[in-house]
Amino acid sequence: MNTFMLLLPETILLVFAFALLALDLIWKPRSNTLAIIMLTGALVTLAATIFVWMQANNGVIQLAVISTDGAGAVPMLAMDRFAMFFKVYAALTVALVGLLATDYVREKIRYPGEFYALMLFAGLALMLVASSTNLVMIFLAFEFLSITSYLLTGFMRNDAFSIEAALKYFLYGAVASAVMLLGFSLIYGATGSLDLHGIATGIRSSDPSIIHVLAIPAIVLIIVGLGFKIALVPFHQWSPEAYQGAPTPVTAFLSVGPKASGFALMVRVLTVAFPAFARTANTDWVLILTGIAIITMTFGNVVAIWQKNIKRLFAYSSIAQAGYMLIGVIAIAPQFVGGVPPIEGWDQGLNGLLLFLFGYLFTNLGSFAIILAVENKTGSSSVEQFNGLVKRAPYLSIAFVIFLLSLIGIPPTAGFIGKLLVFGAAIKQQMYVLAAIGLFNSVISVYYYLGIARKMFFSPAEDTTPIPVSRSLNFVVTISMVLVLAIAIGAQPFLDWVSGSTQILATVF
């Protein structure tokens, strides 16, 4: 299989995105036509990704995109199954967000062509972030994702909230990526390499005193940059503002897309480049991440209790969920002491992380489809709008209860399986405190998640007119609900898929 075929999903996305921009410029098609083109693009990309994934089953394939010296090419992108998992994830995200955005875009967005094209570009950025293996490529892909996210957040430029959200998102995001870039430059100075494998070899072979002076700050700085993208406390300040102000389909995108890519990058950078620093006396990124995970879970859940705006509530909810997911990253680490080849069962935490992310994709996008339906009718995203929803939209209310149960982690939902695997991996690594704090936080989260359910079923509604649900929103809700239940009930194929996705990462040592 030649390199062009490996890049097929990315190429298709790029072609569709530029085609959308060109069509929009020349013919000014209607919003629905553009939406159909965008969805076709996303679905063709999904098919292409699955095709490449089946081809790439046997072995790591590295793409050398540029060559900076005579001696050999520098690997830039890894087409392993780990990356393929996140590409499938990205294609699904773009397709579902595009579908749930159609009504909103038709009603409120003045430049639908550019909106859909940016959505596809954001999907492309998600794919590139997940497969980058070189610090240059990582930085470029990361900034590509950030810049498209800023633009999408501020897309309703006449809306005071949207533009304010974009401004804050930009200021926090740009500072965070500059900090991460400083970390990259230090690690380059310490090891003389920009390639992730080269960094790991450089760390083993260089003078320990230099390594410690440069590598320790570098790891901390890189965690800051990644923590920003994932919205981990204390780098989360942008997220409530950006989630609340952004157009609601964009909020849905921000809550799943960049978060997954941030985790993909975090796993790749920490396990491929810095296995030597996982559990040593000098640096211990496991300990750093454990601290961050505990604060993130607790802060997200506690602050979410007081939220009056549903989008802001989901911002804090997604902060808390990121804390649970981080436990999955922490639970893989102890196997990497001194960079030795991993032992059997090392990837349990990682399996949990991937399955958690996959379930979270459908749970959150389904929830946002319901939030959008309510917002399209009432024009408000206040939690009060959900009072008595069961009389206005019974199907949506029942679906929302399932999504809320999945967010809490109650069976039979995807959130339960994800949490079970993640906490189980932590217990297997004897991180009892971490698992206990995770469980305790799940109990706190019951209060505000079921608070919404209580409002829907038991609070009287001021307005009892039924909420119209368009076919596209209905489809997103249904498919999300089916998958949230399917991942839990028929878990085995999904478990096989995620454990197959982590295997390749292990062979790089």
Place this chain on the structure above:
Amino acid sequence: MSAIPLSWWIFVATALFMIGFYVALTRKNAIAILIGLELMLNATNINLVAFDRYITPARVEGQVFAVFVIAIAAAEAAVALAIFIAAYRRRGTVDVENLDSMKF
């Protein structure tokens, strides 16, 4: 050129980065924060080019990285100014202290 020790370059870059970071944290005006940000990016460029010259003189990876950083900084500035102009039109200010309409 080679008479200057590597540590001096790192010292300058770190000082510049810290100044940029201080500006970004303390200024209220979004444009001033953007200026601080550019300082931070340029400080890392000094780092990258210096490391390239002293650590891996046979290769040009660090310099290539610096060129990419310059390009990204330009793209970021373009997007930033577009957002700032839109914010100014809508709100009449780009002062971050006055942009707090979303407190709960």
